[in-house]
Amino acid sequence: MASEGSPNFSREQEIFFAYQNFYWSNNAGHNANVICIVVGVSTRSNKPKRIYTLVTSLGAKETLC
Numbered sequence: 001m002a003s004e005g006s007p008n009f010s011r012e013q014e015i016f017f018a019y020q021n022f023y024w025s026n027n028a029g030h031n032a033n034v035i036c037i038v039v040g041v042s043t044r045s046n047k048p049k050r051i052y053t054l055v056t057s058l059g060a061k062e063t064l065c
Contacts, residue, residue, distance in 0.1 A: 016042040017050040019060065 019038040025031045052060040 012043050013041055014044045015049070016040050016045070016047070017052065019052045020054065022054050 017040040021035045021037050024034040024036045048064040051063045053063065055061045
């Protein structure tokens with residue numbers, strides 16, 4: 001797993017948004033238990049960072065950091 005201190009990030013990059021973990025499933029007969037996260041990477045900026053929390057299957061709550 002990459003972190004901002006790992007070689008997978010350049011010094012000019014940062015995480016600018018993230019969705020908290022959520023369960024994923026599909027129509028397969030034997031689903032695996034899968035927990036997903038979504039992370040957006042961008043060049044560094046002073047813009048607010050965002051964390052999204054799933055509220056319902058139809059939407060998410062946004063938190064500015």
